[in-house]
Amino acid sequence: MSTTITEDEAALYDRQLRLWGVEAQNRMRNSSVLIYSFRGVAAEITKNIVLAGVGNVTLLDEKDVEEQDFGANYFIREEEVGKKRVEASAPRVQALNPRVNLTTRTDASLLADETFLSTFDLVVLTDVDAPTLLRTNALTRKLGKKLYAASSLGMDGWIFADLLQHEFVCDVIKTVNGNEQVKVPTKSTNSYVPFESALKHQWSSLKARELKRTPDSLWGLLSLWAAQQATPDSPISDETLTSVATTFLPTISVKPTLLSASTITRISLTSSLEFPPSCAIIGGVAGQDVLNILGGKEEPVRNLMLFDGTTGAGTVWAVGV
Template identity: 30%
Template sequence: MVSEELTEAEAKVYDRQLRVWGVETQRRLNAAKILIAGLTSGVAAEVAKNIALAGVGSLSLLDSTPCSPDAAPGNFLIPADFMASQSVAEASAETLREMNPLVRIAALPGGIADEPETEYLGGFDVVLLVQAPLHMQLAYDKACTDTNTAFFTACSRGTISYFFENLHVHEWTPMDAPSGAPLQKSLASFTPLESALQHPWKKLSPRYTHKLVYALRVCSEFELREGRRPALADADKLQHRARELALEARAEVAADYPRAPLPKGTIPEDVLPTEVLEELVTGDMELPPVSAVLGGVLANEILKVVSHKGEPVNNFFFFSLMDNIGQIETLG
């Protein structure tokens, strides 16, 4: 339930953003309950900082990784004088409380479960999982679907990064609706992560589709089959699989045009550039500028979701320094 009035302290602290998006939007933010699982990442730190400063109602952090100089090199929320007995979630929570004392910030006990409790996740409005193995992403996505909880998962590796969101069925209004005009509400339907990763290649346009789409598909197949992330030594196998999928897509298109040459834009055999694939499997270290860009866009998405204001990304967002652009892809 959104509270009827902002407190005097809230009105003073959030004065600038109240001028931008209004009291009703701030009320919605103040009532939102957000969970971020995985705090060793710079992306998670960026998102946590941005949504805490925006004034969400409560922010829960989940990551039992013990603090150490090497535990979370990308998380700038962990102070230099951290206590060795603290987890990265606890150390991050302390810094966030100092940034905005008005937000209820909690470091949850325990680690990130492979099989999350569905009812527990249902107590949040948004769940964000960062830098997690694919099987865990799929489990969280399913649990959030069962409880109609908005689900996000994000990854940043080297020069490339992306996030995925599943809002199930989401109602939103335009961000720039004219003052006094009746609100035009729209509905957006989303696809589960598993279905999105199985998007038919024959429906992709190689001219416009981000190359990370192809890389992510073959890497996700490998991870589910082998139970581990692919490494550089697996690049040839992954490239071979990409060619197989491309040939299958070409054959499917050819079946639709049995007496004509393949149409322009049909997926080529070499659709996946080697440098893109290698960066995805070898980019173990996060780059702060990449994490900052992805974290900023992702935090804004979460604020849009809980406020129901602004058209959401549906359903992947990719950002890479290779092309220095952010691109939305709707898969599934």
């Protein structure tokens, strides 16, 4: 693509050019992003990055439109049941910004194709289980590609990022001339770890008081990921999640008693469901992060975020680093 922004693009993206500058906008318009699984969270991410002018966006999803998709995915219509989700959604996504090069693919095996993945600057996984995230992250690491994942879990949701060595610029307030405070653009670099390392993070560094204040939905999420590895492609019941939590949590220095029975039940019942308001929050945060990653502006999530739908709070932990 062209390395300079045209006059028409400058007019179209005027407000965001004022926000993050020409260089960041140019990096975004020359970037290629893969988004896998097109449910509610992915719809929100896609909307945000297409409107912002990311140059090349590929949507990969092998699933057909089903009735339960209508609640959270606003790009599809009732009469499109049975069509491929991405193919049904593509015309409405493209209409948001005809300047974006939008591609749809429906062969899920491409997620394991190194040649295919190597063409992207950023791979975004949405609503995937732990085994899928582990396999794909191993490939993105091998290829030197950045990976970002986000998912809804009923009312809750999570984000995980493995951006390798990520360089970004943010404004730091500094004092000059004795007492005058000014914002100075400052370059920083963060190191990220693969999902495999994050799963083994030891929480012993947290004091007992901090552990008690930590939402137990975090221990539920970590136990869910462990259960998905132990029983891949199988529904997670209360009994399975309780059993896995009892054996898994001590391996990461967490007492199983910190995970309540009510949270176990909520996760086992709703982990595969979508709650549109939570999808909007998770997808909104993730979409802005994707723009930050591509544009090199501001610090993205590092590296695990949990949204607790019962309290409305989002908490970020640097795990495994």
